[in-house]
Amino acid sequence: MMHNAEILARAAGLDRAWRDHQADVEEAIAAVAKLRAGFPRPRDAAAEPMPAYQVPSK
Amino acid sequence: MSANTLSLAEASALIAARKLSPVELLSDCLARIAAVEPKLNAFIRQLPAEAMAQAKQAEAEIATHGPRSPLHGIPVGLKDIIDLAGHPTTCHSKHRLDHVAAADAVVTARLRAQGAVFPGKLSTHEFAIGGPCFDLPFPPARNPWNPAHHPGGSSSGSGASVGGRMLPAALGTDTGGSIRHPASHCGIVGMKPTYGLVSRRGVFPLAFTLDHVGPMTRTVRDNAMMLNAIAGHDPGDPGSVAHATEDYTRALNGGLQGLRIGFVRHFHEADSMASPQVVAALEAAARLLAAEGATVSDITLPSLEQFAAVNRIILCSEAGAIHEHWLREAPGDYAHLTRRRLLPGMFISGPDYVQAQRRRRALVAAVEAAFAEVDLLLCASSMEEACEIDDPAAVDRTYSRQARTPFNVTGHPAVALMCGQHNGLPLALQLVGRNFAEATVYRAAAAYERAAPWAAMAPAL
Numbered sequence: 390m391m392h393n394a395e396i397l398a399r400a401a402g403l404d405r406a407w408r409d410h411q412a413d414v415e416e417a418i419a420a421v422a423k424l425r426a427g428f429p430r431p432r433d434a435a436a437e438p439m440p441a442y443q444v445p446s447k
Numbered sequence: 448m449s450a451n452t453l454s455l456a457e458a459s460a461l462i463a464a465r466k467l468s469p470v471e472l473l474s475d476c477l478a479r480i481a482a483v484e485p486k487l488n489a490f491i492r493q494l495p496a497e498a499m500a501q502a503k504q505a506e507a508e509i510a511t512h513g514p515r516s517p518l519h520g521i522p523v524g525l526k527d528i529i530d531l532a533g534h535p536t537t538c539h540s541k542h543r544l545d546h547v548a549a550a551d552a553v554v555t556a557r558l559r560a561q562g563a564v565f566p567g568k569l570s571t572h573e574f575a576i577g578g579p580c581f582d583l584p585f586p587p588a589r590n591p592w593n594p595a596h597h598p599g600g601s602s603s604g605s606g607a608s609v610g611g612r613m614l615p616a617a618l619g620t621d622t623g624g625s626i627r628h629p630a631s632h633c634g635i636v637g638m639k640p641t642y643g644l645v646s647r648r649g650v651f652p653l654a655f656t657l658d659h660v661g662p663m664t665r666t667v668r669d670n671a672m673m674l675n676a677i678a679g680h681d682p683g684d685p686g687s688v689a690h691a692t693e694d695y696t697r698a699l700n701g702g703l704q705g706l707r708i709g710f711v712r713h714f715h716e717a718d719s720m721a722s723p724q725v726v727a728a729l730e731a732a733a734r735l736l737a738a739e740g741a742t743v744s745d746i747t748l749p750s751l752e753q754f755a756a757v758n759r760i761i762l763c764s765e766a767g768a769i770h771e772h773w774l775r776e777a778p779g780d781y782a783h784l785t786r787r788r789l790l791p792g793m794f795i796s797g798p799d800y801v802q803a804q805r806r807r808r809a810l811v812a813a814v815e816a817a818f819a820e821v822d823l824l825l826c827a828s829s830m831e832e833a834c835e836i837d838d839p840a841a842v843d844r845t846y847s848r849q850a851r852t853p854f855n856v857t858g859h860p861a862v863a864l865m866c867g868q869h870n871g872l873p874l875a876l877q878l879v880g881r882n883f884a885e886a887t888v889y890r891a892a893a894a895y896e897r898a899a900p901w902a903a904m905a906p907a908l
Binding site: 397401402403404405406409410413414416417418420421424425426427428429430431436437438439440 | 756771787790791793794795803807809
């Protein structure tokens with residue numbers, strides 16, 4: 390049975406990195422989980438991200 | 448006195464007065480490079496013959512017509528993610544050893560048009576994100592104040608070459624602090640200009656919405672002179688802003704009278720505790736700025752943690768898009784540290800990236816609100832002096848214990864300059880201005896530089 394981290398790595402196309410640098414991949418997954426909690430989400434569901442898309446002027 | 452110890456402004460004035468030739472200046476710089484480069488590894492590629500040909504041409508042109516700009520005949524180093532036509536842009540990486548630039552980056556072309564001389568391509572952290580690595584084709588740059596220590600990065604060769612008196616000026620890039628970090632640790636002046644003021648075209652990207660190109664010099668005046676040369680709208684850079692051309696040296700003698708400075712103490716007292724020496728240096732700087740005429744008061748911004756998380760999610764996502772192919776096909780060709788820094792980008796979801804960009808808008812609004820109350824912000828740069836370069840845990844900490852990323856997230860101009868010394872290594876502060884208010888940032892930085900003793904100090908290599 391595949392490890393959760395391995396499933397994520399293979400889904401990201403990182404088969405080689407998982408094979409040769411497994412500890413780095415596991416560290417990256419853990420780092421993202423921590424980053425995700427690093428700031429609050431907007432209360433307004435319609436809040437625009439930055440930068441806003443603008444059509445080219447010409 | 449060797450000409451390599453002159454500031455850019457001093458050398459420029461002597462060249463204009465025909466008291467110094469570009470050939471003499473370059474010769475002294477090359478002699479200094481020969482003497483100290485073995486200790487500092489600031490260069491990936493030295494170009495002495497090509498630079499000497501440029502210096503001789505400049506000498507002949509100046510003898511006939513006078514200098515075409517204040518940079519005519521001045522040696523300038525380029526971080527090796529910036530294209531110089533006909534030479535490799537390696538990004539300090541095995542992945543890019545064979546890449547030869549077909550054309551100059553826009554900033555290189557602007558410097559070339561002003562008559563600058565290019566003595567070489569400078570070390571960087573791999574792809575401007577890794578760190579000091581010992582498993583790459585080129586060794587990491589070292590700190591000119593003590594080569595056993597980290598020079599900061601990612602514009603590490605730029606910091607080491609200017610701090611080490613090898614070159615009067617260099618260009619760096621800054622996505623999460625990479626101009627201001629080496630400027631802080633090498634005891635020089637590093638400016639991250641307003642986002643979009645300086646073209647990024649021909650500079651290998653790290654993160655499109657956070658990348659900035661800027662000058663690294665030994666004095667504030669030199670820095671403003673360099674920004675004069677490289678700033679300006681580039682229709683070929685989608686992030687470039689059509690801002691009117693300015694003379695960034697115009698307010699250098701304006702002093703501090705009438706300026707309101709907000710001191711962001713919580714960055715280094717609560718969010719990330721600075722060393723006692725950094726705290727003391729910042730307090731002394733605040734007192735000096737006030738004594739020179741500024742009104743200094745405390746101001747509160749969102750926490751460093753929020754800025755750092757937003758910066759890292761955006762940076763890693765955008766970098767992940769750039770490096771996806773190599774991360775999948777040749778992950779072993781990166782240095783270990785670079786791979787560790789890039790891999791998180793492959794696990795950040797689309798919604799996470801958008802949430803970070805939504806939070807970014809709120810953070811920009813918070814900093815803009817602060818600028819309704821004050822003209823400038825004063826804050827820490829690094830939370831301690833440079834660590835030893837061969838201590839991986841200490842090196843890792845240096846990238847999180849800093850207050851530079853907020854202004855990559857918001858895009859405001861921020862300069863780092865020396866404000867103290869501990870264990871023989873420089874300490875630094877940051878001054879931050881409103882968007883496109885670089886002239887005001889330089890005005891305050893120049894006033895501080897004149898009043899403080901640090902600019903006269905040089906490393907004893």
